[in-house]
Amino acid sequence: MTLDDKAIEILKAIDRAGDLTVDEFVSSRGLYVNSWAPTFTKLRQNGLITRTGEKRRTSHGAEAFVLTLTQAGREALAEWTVPTR
Numbered sequence: 579m580t581l582d583d584k585a586i587e588i589l590k591a592i593d594r595a596g597d598l599t600v601d602e603f604v605s606s607r608g609l610y611v612n613s614w615a616p617t618f619t620k621l622r623q624n625g626l627i628t629r630t631g632e633k634r635r636t637s638h639g640a641e642a643f644v645l646t647l648t649q650a651g652r653e654a655l656a657e658w659t660v661p662t663r
Contacts, residue, residue, distance in 0.1 A: 627651050
């Protein structure tokens, strides 16, 4: 998977803030979930993030899975953020 700007922003957010839901990510940034949900799905399908098993209430009252970085996600983020000379 090639990391695009959205994917990198998601990985950085989970790395900085810790485990979070899609709703927590988009709500904290004033974004639309429909625009970001496919990127979360791709990150999960590619093994860069995974569900923790925990659920939290969304801003609309529904339950949402909490997501965390996998080792592959940490490695991808580290590789992307390594400064070039």
